[in-house]
Amino acid sequence: SSELTQDPAVSVALGQTVRITCQGDSLRSYYASWYQQKPGQAPVLVIYGKNNRPSGIPDRFSGSSSGNTASLTITGAQAEDEADYYCNSRDSSGNHRGVFGGGTKLTVL
Amino acid sequence: QVQLQESGPGLVKPSETLSLTCTVSGGSISSYYWSWIRQPPGKGLEWIGYIYYSGSTNYNPSLKSRVTISVDTSKNQFSLKLSSVTAADTAVYYCAREVTIFGVVTYTYFDYWGQGTLVTVSS
Numbered sequence: 001s002s003e004l005t006q007d008p009a010v011s012v013a014l015g016q017t018v019r020i021t022c023q024g025d026s027l028r029s030y031y032a033s034w035y036q037q038k039p040g041q042a043p044v045l046v047i048y049g050k051n052n053r054p055s056g057i058p059d060r061f062s063g064s065s066s067g068n069t070a071s072l073t074i075t076g077a078q079a080e081d082e083a084d085y086y087c088n089s090r091d092s093s094g095n096h097r098g099v100f101g102g103g104t105k106l107t108v109l
Numbered sequence: 110q111v112q113l114q115e116s117g118p119g120l121v122k123p124s125e126t127l128s129l130t131c132t133v134s135g136g137s138i139s140s141y142y143w144s145w146i147r148q149p150p151g152k153g154l155e156w157i158g159y160i161y162y163s164g165s166t167n168y169n170p171s172l173k174s175r176v177t178i179s180v181d182t183s184k185n186q187f188s189l190k191l192s193s194v195t196a197a198d199t200a201v202y203y204c205a206r207e208v209t210i211f212g213v214v215t216y217t218y219f220d221y222w223g224q225g226t227l228v229t230v231s232s
Contacts (some may be wrong), residue, residue: 029214086154100156
């Protein structure tokens with residue numbers, strides 16, 4: 001089991017807004033980072049820190065955090081956004097170990 | 110542009126030791142954390158552990174008794190050894206650079222990843 005909990009699957013209509021969430025006690029102390037993974041490819045960083053996007057990531061991707069929940073929002077989802085999304089942070093042990101959420105499969109309808 | 114490349118055997122026998130190396134190019138291995146992450150077929154990502162360029166390490170508790178991560182700064186490489194492997198260790202293994210920002214709220218992120226290498230445990 002993972003210390004970060006994500007919904008296994010979420011769907012969104014093309015052009016609509018979708019929020020993917022990640023819950024865990026450690027998120028009260030650490031910001032999450034978010035990764036997009038398409039089949040057969042390595043994960044790609046899409047959001048880190050409070051709400052930072054690496055160069056090349058579209059501005060329709062944004063992040064937020066409240067209490068023990070981190071969220072990744074895609075505003076105006078595109079067909080190419082269909083992928084698995086993973087959150088990552090440190091665990092809640094205080095030992096600075098890493099942990100990933102179980103992943104959310106995003107389907108764009 | 111930093112690039113990471115995993116290398117090592119794609120097939121390991123049960124009970125033996127899995128050994129992988131990650132070669133970092135386009136940048137120095139100094140001043141960052143360097144991580145190993147794996148993904149069993151059809152499953153999610155699992156953090157294995159990291160090494161700081163100075164040599165300090167931190168491992169996933171579920172793997173800690175079997176994992177060793179080491180660094181060779183002269184070659185800009187870091188390595189993973191996982192002992193006593195079983196079929197459950199079959200996975201794509203990724204190496205990645207981890208950035209840690211200490212502040213009012215600390216956060217980490219993996220900004221560069223290798224392409225991944227599939228390691229199958231089978232006799």
